Amino acid sequence: MSETRITCEVNGRKVARTVATHKRLLDLLRDDLNLTGTKEGCGAGECGTCSVFVDGKLVKSCLVPAARAEGARIETIEGLAGMGPLTPVQKAFHKTGASQCGYCIPGMVMAATNCLRLNPEADIDEIKERMGGNICRCTGYTKILEAVEIARDVIAGRRPEGDLDTDEPLGDSFIGHNVRRIDAPAKVTGRLRYAADMKLVDMLQMQVLRSPHPHARIVSIDTSVAEAMEGVECVITAADVPGKDGFGVFVHDQPIMARGKVRHVGEAVAAVAAEDLLTARRAVAAIKVEYEPLPVIGTPEDAIAPGAPVIHDYAPDNVVKHIPLRKGNPEAGFAEADLIIEDSFSTQSVEHAYLEPEAGVAFVDHDDVVTVHSPSQNITHHRHMLADILGLPINKVRMVMSAVGGGFGGKEDMIYQGMLALAAIRTRRPVQLNFTREESLIASAKRHPSKVSYKMGLKRTGKITAITFDMLSDGGAYGMSSEGVMRKAAILSCGPYEVHNLQVDTRAVYTNNTPSGAFRTFGGMQAQFATESMMDIAAEALGMDPFELRRINMYRKGSITHTQHRLDRASLDMVLDAAETASRWESGAPNVRGAARSDMGGPDTRQPCTLGARIVAEAADLSQGDHPTKASTEAAE
Amino acid sequence: MLTYDAYHRPTSLPEALRLWRDAPEGSRLVSGATDLLPAARDGRLGDVHLPALIDLTGVTELRGYDFANGHVALGAGTVYQDFLTDPVLRRALPCMPYVSIWFADDQIRETATLAGNLVNASPVADGTPPVVALNGLVELSKLDGDAITSRRVPVRDFITGPGRTVIAPGEIMTRVFLDTCYGYGGAFQKVGQRRSLVISVACCAALVKLDESGRVFEDVRLALGGVGPGPIRLDDSERMLRGEPLSEELMQAAAGLAAEKVASRSRRDYRRDVVVSFVRAALSEALSNAGAKAPLQTMEDMANV
Ligand SMILES: Cc1cc2nc3c(=O)[nH]c(=O)nc-3n(C[C@H](O)[C@H](O)[C@H](O)COP(=O)(O)OP(=O)(O)OC[C@H]3O[C@@H](n4cnc5c(N)ncnc54)[C@H](O)[C@@H]3O)c2cc1C
Ligand code: FES
Numbered sequence A: 001m002s003e004t005r006i007t008c009e010v011n012g013r014k015v016a017r018t019v020a021t022h023k024r025l026l027d028l029l030r031d032d033l034n035l036t037g038t039k040e041g042c043g044a045g046e047c048g049t050c051s052v053f054v055d056g057k058l059v060k061s062c063l064v065p066a067a068r069a070e071g072a073r074i075e076t077i078e079g080l081a082g083m084g085p086l087t088p089v090q091k092a093f094h095k096t097g098a099s100q101c102g103y104c105i106p107g108m109v110m111a112a113t114n115c116l117r118l119n120p121e122a123d124i125d126e127i128k129e130r131m132g133g134n135i136c137r138c139t140g141y142t143k144i145l146e147a148v149e150i151a152r153d154v155i156a157g158r159r160p161e162g163d164l165d166t167d168e169p170l171g172d173s174f175i176g177h178n179v180r181r182i183d184a185p186a187k188v189t190g191r192l193r194y195a196a197d198m199k200l201v202d203m204l205q206m207q208v209l210r211s212p213h214p215h216a217r218i219v220s221i222d223t224s225v226a227e228a229m230e231g232v233e234c235v236i237t238a239a240d241v242p243g244k245d246g247f248g249v250f251v252h253d254q255p256i257m258a259r260g261k262v263r264h265v266g267e268a269v270a271a272v273a274a275e276d277l278l279t280a281r282r283a284v285a286a287i288k289v290e291y292e293p294l295p296v297i298g299t300p301e302d303a304i305a306p307g308a309p310v311i312h313d314y315a316p317d318n319v320v321k322h323i324p325l326r327k328g329n330p331e332a333g334f335a336e337a338d339l340i341i342e343d344s345f346s347t348q349s350v351e352h353a354y355l356e357p358e359a360g361v362a363f364v365d366h367d368d369v370v371t372v373h374s375p376s377q378n379i380t381h382h383r384h385m386l387a388d389i390l391g392l393p394i395n396k397v398r399m400v401m402s403a404v405g406g407g408f409g410g411k412e413d414m415i416y417q418g419m420l421a422l423a424a425i426r427t428r429r430p431v432q433l434n435f436t437r438e439e440s441l442i443a444s445a446k447r448h449p450s451k452v453s454y455k456m457g458l459k460r461t462g463k464i465t466a467i468t469f470d471m472l473s474d475g476g477a478y479g480m481s482s483e484g485v486m487r488k489a490a491i492l493s494c495g496p497y498e499v500h501n502l503q504v505d506t507r508a509v510y511t512n513n514t515p516s517g518a519f520r521t522f523g524g525m526q527a528q529f530a531t532e533s534m535m536d537i538a539a540e541a542l543g544m545d546p547f548e549l550r551r552i553n554m555y556r557k558g559s560i561t562h563t564q565h566r567l568d569r570a571s572l573d574m575v576l577d578a579a580e581t582a583s584r585w586e587s588g589a590p591n592v593r594g595a596a597r598s599d600m601g602g603p604d605t606r607q608p609c610t611l612g613a614r615i616v617a618e619a620a621d622l623s624q625g626d627h628p629t630k631a632s633t634e635a636a637e
Numbered sequence B: 001m002l003t004y005d006a007y008h009r010p011t012s013l014p015e016a017l018r019l020w021r022d023a024p025e026g027s028r029l030v031s032g033a034t035d036l037l038p039a040a041r042d043g044r045l046g047d048v049h050l051p052a053l054i055d056l057t058g059v060t061e062l063r064g065y066d067f068a069n070g071h072v073a074l075g076a077g078t079v080y081q082d083f084l085t086d087p088v089l090r091r092a093l094p095c096m097p098y099v100s101i102w103f104a105d106d107q108i109r110e111t112a113t114l115a116g117n118l119v120n121a122s123p124v125a126d127g128t129p130p131v132v133a134l135n136g137l138v139e140l141s142k143l144d145g146d147a148i149t150s151r152r153v154p155v156r157d158f159i160t161g162p163g164r165t166v167i168a169p170g171e172i173m174t175r176v177f178l179d180t181c182y183g184y185g186g187a188f189q190k191v192g193q194r195r196s197l198v199i200s201v202a203c204c205a206a207l208v209k210l211d212e213s214g215r216v217f218e219d220v221r222l223a224l225g226g227v228g229p230g231p232i233r234l235d236d237s238e239r240m241l242r243g244e245p246l247s248e249e250l251m252q253a254a255a256g257l258a259a260e261k262v263a264s265r266s267r268r269d270y271r272r273d274v275v276v277s278f279v280r281a282a283l284s285e286a287l288s289n290a291g292a293k294a295p296l297q298t299m300e301d302m303a304n305v
């Protein structure tokens, strides 16, 4: 590996380092200068977590060869405030609560700073445009944009500086109120360290060999070449697991690395811990695996077809979980109906796309305690499972939850902590694994794609008489949270409506797709999409106002839920009233068009994206033949 | 992951050409690196090892631009952000600011070059349609012994297919010649999945010049991207409009001709539908940027019909 000497100025200080020639500026900053406020969310220019100034221009450091930093002046998030007080932009982010997981925030602060440096009078359209290269997955953009506008006004002297340190008085609700987060200063300065930002003395880097096949028997794994490579400290496979292998939120059906066969593309097959990332990647490429492809189940329908291949021996019918709910007598309910509607609703797989890719560090401490730091959303359960997998007593396993750069359910599964722990035990050295974005996409759980077959019976009055609800979900290759998701989908199935006669079945089945797991709403979204669509279809068929139809059927105090629970209070009436008022709903069936209804535009609807806030004004000038500035044109109006 | 053994940063063209001529087989030139680096990732090319990279960003001769004979000769180092921030270029190339604003984001545009975009020759590149509309020629230079020799190739002939160009070993793209279009109204329309950071599904560049009366098309330039292996100049549509008085019907008819040009196999019907309203919208936008007096239909008006 060739090396290059790089001398540059970083945050006002001269630095010189000898680094591998192929490094990116991002690597130079993070690995060699320990400036980990600059993050790697994608490594491909798409997310903006790596934004830094190079000679005064904001660029994405994942796309800058480090050698180009020679002689350059670089400014990172750490340099904005330096040793001094937070900048107005940073303070404004703190004030508005514009940081949730915080992973995007250093990049956001850099982009906001750049915007206001280039145009201190940027209006909201221009701010949005100039920050378009930075993605946030959890704060949402409202608070971030609000912060930039506040900072702009403070910098311009239109707003007192003291505003940044004071909070707006709390009205009668926290809803819509900006709350300072106590960890915001750590996030807006880039000081908060996530798992990928941790560095321990003597730490090794892990890389994982993943399956190219959706379903295949592993005939053999030859790790000898990889093991013999200089700098490789260990290569592990399922054969190295000392205890009882298997993890999962409900059923422990997933080995920490494929055992005997692979069940989805991207499943871990072997892992390498080496002195550096490149050696680990080269060693992974040198592992030879012989596969014998097996018949593949691509859809949940195929999984339950007679004679379907079996994915897990313990589940010969390929069913992860079936939740049946029964209440009343649906047959009698449908017999009594004036109108019966049938339809089906499909949803697709969805990736969480938290900005922090999975990352972790494991080591064995002085008391032989295997310690794993990772952004796990379920450390206690992980600890118990890991103890079994490693064959260790529980007091010899420690799980530490590092700062989570977004999870949304996707970090509940212990998909890599086992490999890290095992490699730390094997090498007696700290081991780190940072997923690439692509790896995160291919190996982590997704939202269940599901198909709901729906039948609803109603009286002409709008009263629902019966429902059958049959959901078939693609659980993917492993169980993960499928059981809980199916339970929740069943509980919420027919919505917040009292239905005396219902038959609900939710099923998740094994396929050779990427495993499905926990994801915000935990099955609720798929069920509600079906139920609420049915309500609108029914309202249209009955010529009834959709709010009205919902009021007729809604849960009230004393209602019996789908799962036979008697409610001692219910608030749907208030929710419907509030929604009706806020949306300025014009009463009538969904398909009528009244005086105020239209399909696009209207008050409070979001305007279509505009582009070119910076050039629109100029084009207008050109066409008018004179050249007033945008600001003066506005002032004249 | 992209790895390489050597990284060269020549500062002059002769030095760059020498390094490039003598570079070991498999070496690459690099400008903004915004195509080169992301390509070496899992799911695309995977890990790639190159003997050497020759970085052109420090080469003085590739910076800046000159004007001559109705052309602007852009140095190969010209980045997309220049088309937005440089008032001289904005006036000379009125469609380019609109292309740029749709291109990636402010940060990528600081380093992404027009030259890199052309050499990369992606069928969905945003830079190729406007360059074709501006009768672009590329200058390719190489060493002949110690002397620098150059040839000029029209961009229409330079790109021969997806990712394929006529660039020869040892050649570096040194300049891009474009027609200057003072007094034209420019426009760019792009369909993608979001506003920033999105590769086009299809795109259209338009330039319109009106005669003195402001009611007759003196010149019209239209080109499409994303609908075939390379950029497509809409010569028929241009001919239909040139010299004619502005009219809704005529513009609609000219836009309609674009559907015939869609050659992409994927999502063909969608692309055919899209390009017609697209070309129509690009014409409207260009007209209004050219200072047309008549009220013209906009994309939003059309969506609300
Ligand atoms: C997040 C993101 C968003 C993007 N969005 C868009 C978009 O909206 N529209 C779009 O069209 N593209 C987009 N791209 C692609 C890319 O940015 C452009 O193609 C860009 O113009 C490439 O220029 P570059 O200078 O970065 O090229 P490089 O990556 O440096 O080089 C590209 C190719 O050209 C060669 N090359 C470079 N300079 C020369 C030269 N002077 N002579 C000969 N060969 C040369 C290189 O060897 C390489 O083969 C995007 C890329 C990213 C990462
Ligand atoms: S843009 Fe650089 S890491 Fe995502």
Ligand code: FES
Pocket: A099, A100, A101, A102, A103, A104, A105, A135, A136, A137, A138, A139, A140, A355, A405, A406
């Ligand atoms: S706060 Fe923006 S990604 Fe989490």
